[in-house]
């Protein structure tokens with residue numbers, strides 16, 4: 549098993565690459581965000597430059613059986629445009645017609661297999677199906693970080709057909725390298741900013757992070773469970789009463805570990821979950837009935853920005869408020885801006901998992917932070933300390 553494809557030559561090899569081309573399409577079936585395709589280009593180019601053939605496979609959406617709307621053929625023009633080469637499109641991902649395409653292509657060329665999830669065997673992790681996919685290549689590269697937390701046929705099971713010819717591509721390598729930079733041996737002080745709707749989805753991550761960071765900034769809806777657990781009034785804010793005990797345990801574990809957990813000092817409150825609701829600012833723990841906290845308040849923004857500037861390694865996961873509504877995006881935008889500032893001043897900043905990635909993109913700051921993860925759920929599971937099947941499958945002897 550090799551960790552970097554840098555040390556491998558793919559000359560004269562048919563290289564089957566699992567990519568994550570699950571990209572958004574508009575009604576005309578055009579790609580509206582090509583981030584994931586661009587992310588995969590270095591691996592594909594490496595194979596082509598070595599003189600190999602690149603056979604790309606991915607899922608697109610959640611089809612139930614073959615669905616022309618979710619055909620990979622809609623993606624092919626974008627790949628061709630970005631790579632500057634012709635893309636052969638296979639009519640299926642397995643079977644004679646698909647093999648006819650990949651067997652007749654030349655080295656230096658690219659082929660795209662049809663949507664893997666047109667076959668239910670893909671998500672079932674069916675071994676026979678994985679074997680059929682494996683017929684396309686001499687070598688398998690897994691470069692789909694976005695699905696690395698799934699033990700599907702193309703992401704994990706297929707590895708057993710390439711015991712000596714399986715690799716992680718550059719997307720995978722970068723994701724692992726960058727997140728490990730935060731989790732292990734990073735420059736101190738290390739800060740984790742954790743937000744989002746619910747504390748329940750972040751408990752394991754918080755538990756894991758406490759042994760690795762110096763500060764935790766908490767924002768978003770999950771802050772109110774912490775505030776209520778400490779005896780504060782949170783009005784009609786989002787609270788998970790069944791997790792009040794978990795919030796207290798996390799605070800206690802942080803204290804024991806010498807980690808500082810910061811909660812918002814003040815809150816932007818609203819009288820309804822709506823952009824045009826009446827709004828005001830309440831001190832933390834003093835939110836009146838009939839009002840709900842939908843963003844961190846101005847004092848918290850100032851304070852959180854100072855903490856961010858004082859840290860050298862920073863992970864951000866989850867928005868500070870309901871940033872999809874302009875009335876409640878100020879905190880999230882300010883944190884994004886503070887991260888850009890910190891990056892300029894030499895901090896390593898990683899944006900990982902779901903909505904904080906959406907936020908950094910919304911504000912156009914993706915190029916102004918150190919690293920933006922391409923995998924939502926996969927990044928969350930990695931942060932939770934789980935073994936990702938898509939990585940383990942390559943690592944296993």
Ligand code: AMP
Pocket residue numbers: 743744745746749767768769770786841842843865866867868869870871872902903904
């Ligand atoms: P998550 O997927 O857990 O990271 O949560 C992201 C979602 O949390 C976003 O859609 C936000 O709108 C939502 N969110 C953030 N802050 C709040 C809040 N104070 N109340 C309700 N929802 C929130």
